[in-house]
Amino acid sequence: MLSITGLSVAYGGLHALERVSLEVRAGEFVTIVGPNGAGKTTLLKAISGAVPAAAGRIEYGGRDLGRLAAAARARLGIAHVPEGRKVFPSLTVLENLEMGSYRAEARRRRAEGLDMVYALFPPLRERRGELAGTLSGGQQQMLALGRGLMARPDLLLLDEPSQGLAPRLIEAIFEAIARIREARGLTILLVEQRVVEAVELCDRAYVLETGRIVLEGGRETLLADPRVQRAYLGA
Amino acid sequence: MGGIYAVMSIGLALIFGVMRVVNFAQGDFMMLGMYLTYYLAVAYRLDPLLGALVVVPPFFVLGVLVHRALLVRVTGGGDPQRQMDAQLILTLGLSLIITNATTMVLSPMPRQIRTGYATEAFGLGPLLVNQARAYAFVMAVLLAVVVFVFLTRTDLGKALRAAADEPEAAGYQGIDVRAMHGLAFGIGVALVAAAGGLLATYHPIEPTVGVNFIVLMFVAVVLGGLGSIPGAFVGGLVIGLVQAVTLLVLPLQLQNAGVFIAFLAVLYLRPQGLFGRRLRTV
Numbered sequence: 001m002l003s004i005t006g007l008s009v010a011y012g013g014l015h016a017l018e019r020v021s022l023e024v025r026a027g028e029f030v031t032i033v034g035p036n037g038a039g040k041t042t043l044l045k046a047i048s049g050a051v052p053a054a055a056g057r058i059e060y061g062g063r064d065l066g067r068l069a070a071a072a073r074a075r076l077g078i079a080h081v082p083e084g085r086k087v088f089p090s091l092t093v094l095e096n097l098e099m100g101s102y103r104a105e106a107r108r109r110r111a112e113g114l115d116m117v118y119a120l121f122p123p124l125r126e127r128r129g130e131l132a133g134t135l136s137g138g139q140q141q142m143l144a145l146g147r148g149l150m151a152r153p154d155l156l157l158l159d160e161p162s163q164g165l166a167p168r169l170i171e172a173i174f175e176a177i178a179r180i181r182e183a184r185g186l187t188i189l190l191v192e193q194r195v196v197e198a199v200e201l202c203d204r205a206y207v208l209e210t211g212r213i214v215l216e217g218g219r220e221t222l223l224a225d226p227r228v229q230r231a232y233l234g235a
Numbered sequence: 236m237g238g239i240y241a242v243m244s245i246g247l248a249l250i251f252g253v254m255r256v257v258n259f260a261q262g263d264f265m266m267l268g269m270y271l272t273y274y275l276a277v278a279y280r281l282d283p284l285l286g287a288l289v290v291v292p293p294f295f296v297l298g299v300l301v302h303r304a305l306l307v308r309v310t311g312g313g314d315p316q317r318q319m320d321a322q323l324i325l326t327l328g329l330s331l332i333i334t335n336a337t338t339m340v341l342s343p344m345p346r347q348i349r350t351g352y353a354t355e356a357f358g359l360g361p362l363l364v365n366q367a368r369a370y371a372f373v374m375a376v377l378l379a380v381v382v383f384v385f386l387t388r389t390d391l392g393k394a395l396r397a398a399a400d401e402p403e404a405a406g407y408q409g410i411d412v413r414a415m416h417g418l419a420f421g422i423g424v425a426l427v428a429a430a431g432g433l434l435a436t437y438h439p440i441e442p443t444v445g446v447n448f449i450v451l452m453f454v455a456v457v458l459g460g461l462g463s464i465p466g467a468f469v470g471g472l473v474i475g476l477v478q479a480v481t482l483l484v485l486p487l488q489l490q491n492a493g494v495f496i497a498f499l500a501v502l503y504l505r506p507q508g509l510f511g512r513r514l515r516t517v
């Protein structure tokens with residue numbers, strides 16, 4: 001479904017990603033873990049078209065995304081739930097969700113999408129008329145996730161959905177992700193610093209460090225790897 | 236007067252809110268709107284109140300074209316400080332060019348549209364309300380309502396606000412942020428031109444007429460809270476009201492003194508403006 005080969009991204013002269021290659025097959029749940037500043041967010045932004053690639057190729061559904069703008073990629077069914085949530089603060093909760101279903105394929109089935117999101121995150125239904133900027137951090141994360149789901153995406157990109165949340169909320173968010181996946185058979189690419197939870201959930205994972213993929217493998221392989229245990233699992 | 240100020244200020248606020256561009260040429264687009272309304276009145280005997288609506292489509296197209304030809308070069312991405320300098324120079328330059336070109340082509344001579352109702356008045360109890368101003372006010376409020384409904388009830392209007400809030404996330408929803416900038420600029424220019432058309436029902440028209448109004452637009456927009464549309468609307472109304480009250484107690488030349496005093500008072504008591512949000516706390 002998503003195939004990246006030799007991707008490099010630079011900010012000014014600084015290389016944030018260097019010759020990264022990875023593969024996400026249809027229906028797969030793939031996680032990327034790595035320390036601060038490794039380039040995880042940059043990788044997701046390159047896929048959704050928010051930052052340009054300096055070199056390499058990103059193929060989605062067999063099609064080269066090349067220089068397609070972010071909006072055009074979203075219309076192809078790529079939904080990006082960004083780091084730091086980035087909900088639309090001066091729009092209501094409902095309007096935020098409506099904007100999630102802005103693309104034509106999703107707009108037609110907006111009512112159905114709203115039912116699904118409200119069932120998943122009941123607090124959003126209660127506060128649907130309120131401005132998104134007034135929600136708590138956890139509710140904003142629900143809204144960001146809900147907005148992403150409203151797009152009826154084929155590929156869902158999630159950037160640190162647990163960031164800044166209390167442990168109990170993190171559990172709820174991860175649980176929701178697992179449920180979404182089961183219900184919709186979505187393809188998911190998740191970026192996380194909470195390595196244990198993220199790797200537990202996924203089928204396969206990559207470890208990204210200073211802009212390069214240093215390790216990849218299935219869930220069991222990765223959890224058993226001594227380097228991962230030392231660096232991320234505190235073993 | 237307040238209704239017209241409200242419409243022009245909404246135009247400026249929309250452009251600033253969505254694009255973060257301060258458009259110094261708004262006063263000149265208003266002036267051009269006045270001239271087009273004037274020539275429609277002279278050539279086709281079109282009532283300026285209708286002329287003000289007729290100028291909306293051509294000025295919308297003009298706004299979109301100006302955005303596409305000029306503003307895309309100085310918005311979206313790049314070093315923010317340098318972008319801001321470039322925007323300032325661009326819109327100020329545009330303003331100078333429009334003023335001077337109009338002076339050259341149409342001469343600096345002031346013109347006036349003669350309408351039957353410009354010198355008539357309604358009796359409202361003890362008050363006399365000039366008919367031209369009353370009709371212009373009603374039209375202005377109607378225009379503002381249309382814009383408001385567009386922004387809050389249609390997907391396109393909501394997308395415009397989303398692009399203003401979080402351009403990056405708007406892109407992730409499939410919203411073409413650059414197209415939204417063009418839309419905002421087109422609507423902003425069309426609104427200020429329509430406000431000019433309404434103003435032309437009773438105000439003389441000359442190439443430099445915009446300067447007097449751009450200052451009031453800025454005051455209205457800041458008064459209402461930078462970039463807030465309802466804020467700009469109320470800000471415009473407040474300015475019209477304060478001007479009218481000032482006129483009762485001070486000579487005509489000082490009518491804007493009251494506006495600036497009210498402006499300073501509001502900013503002192505409520506620095507974020509009447510409708511502004513405080514800095515975002517995440």
Ligand SMILES: Nc1ncnc2c1ncn2[C@@H]1O[C@H](COP(=O)(O)OP(=O)(O)OP(=O)(O)O)[C@@H](O)[C@H]1O
Nearest residue numbers: 011016034035036037038039040041042043083193
């Ligand atoms: N807009 C930018 N301009 C310049 N440098 C940037 C920009 N965004 C990120 N960088 C740099 O690129 C590198 C990768 O950043 P990125 O945000 O992708 O890392 P990350 O893995 O997502 O980190 P975190 O875990 O903190 O979210 C970092 O060195 C960062 O400082």
Ligand SMILES: [Mg+2]
Nearest residue numbers: 040041042083
């Ligand atoms: Mg990141």
